[in-house]
Amino acid sequence: MTPFLKNLNAISRGTTLFREEKLKEYGLTGGQVKYLFAVCNRGGVSQDELAKSMFVNKSNVARQMSALEEGGFVRREQSAEDKRVYKVYPTRKALDLMPVIRAVNDEWKLVLCRGLTDEDTERLSAVLEKMVANIRGEEGQ
Incomplete structure (x- = not known):
């Protein structure tokens, strides 16, 4: 594995472990946070759309x-239009927990960006957005 990919993997795994430690008292695993975030931001999203x-x-x-x-x-409801599709909605419990999750994410960002200037962080964010766009382009082919 190249150092580049190794570093991306380390950041991803580190993110999961950090969230795991900070949110275990709420009954969430580190891996569930990204799913919960997506559902809270896009209530009524289908499981296929999430994937x-x-x-x-x-x-x-x-x-x-x-x-x-x-x-x-979360709660899942079968779509009225297509019985094979399940739409996912956040519960009040999830919505009430979102400020805590956001604070954990903010804390992790501070850890990751320690020693970086605002310009470094902005540049890195722009590069990462381009990389995600590249993935989306590949997915469409």
């Missing part, structure tokens, strides 16, 4: 939604 937007398998989304539903963080 596409998050670059994960549909089975991963289904497993995570089951766990989040068991924890009382």
Whole structure:
């Protein structure tokens, strides 16, 4: 693995572990946070849409939604238009927890960006956005 990919993987894994530690008292795993964030930001999103937007398998989304539903963080409703489709909505419990999750994310960003200037951070953010756009372009082909 190239140092570039190794570093991206380390950041991703570090993010999950940091969230895990900070949010375990709320009954969330580090890996569930990104799913909960997506549902809270896009209530009524289908599991298929979540899979596409998050670059994960549909089975991963289904497993995570089951766990989040068991924890009382989301509710799933079968689509009236297509019975094969489930729409996911955040519960009050999830919405009330979002400020805590945002604070954890802000804290992690401070850890990651320690020693970087605002200009460094802005430039890095722009490059990462381009990389994600590249992934989306590949997905469409």
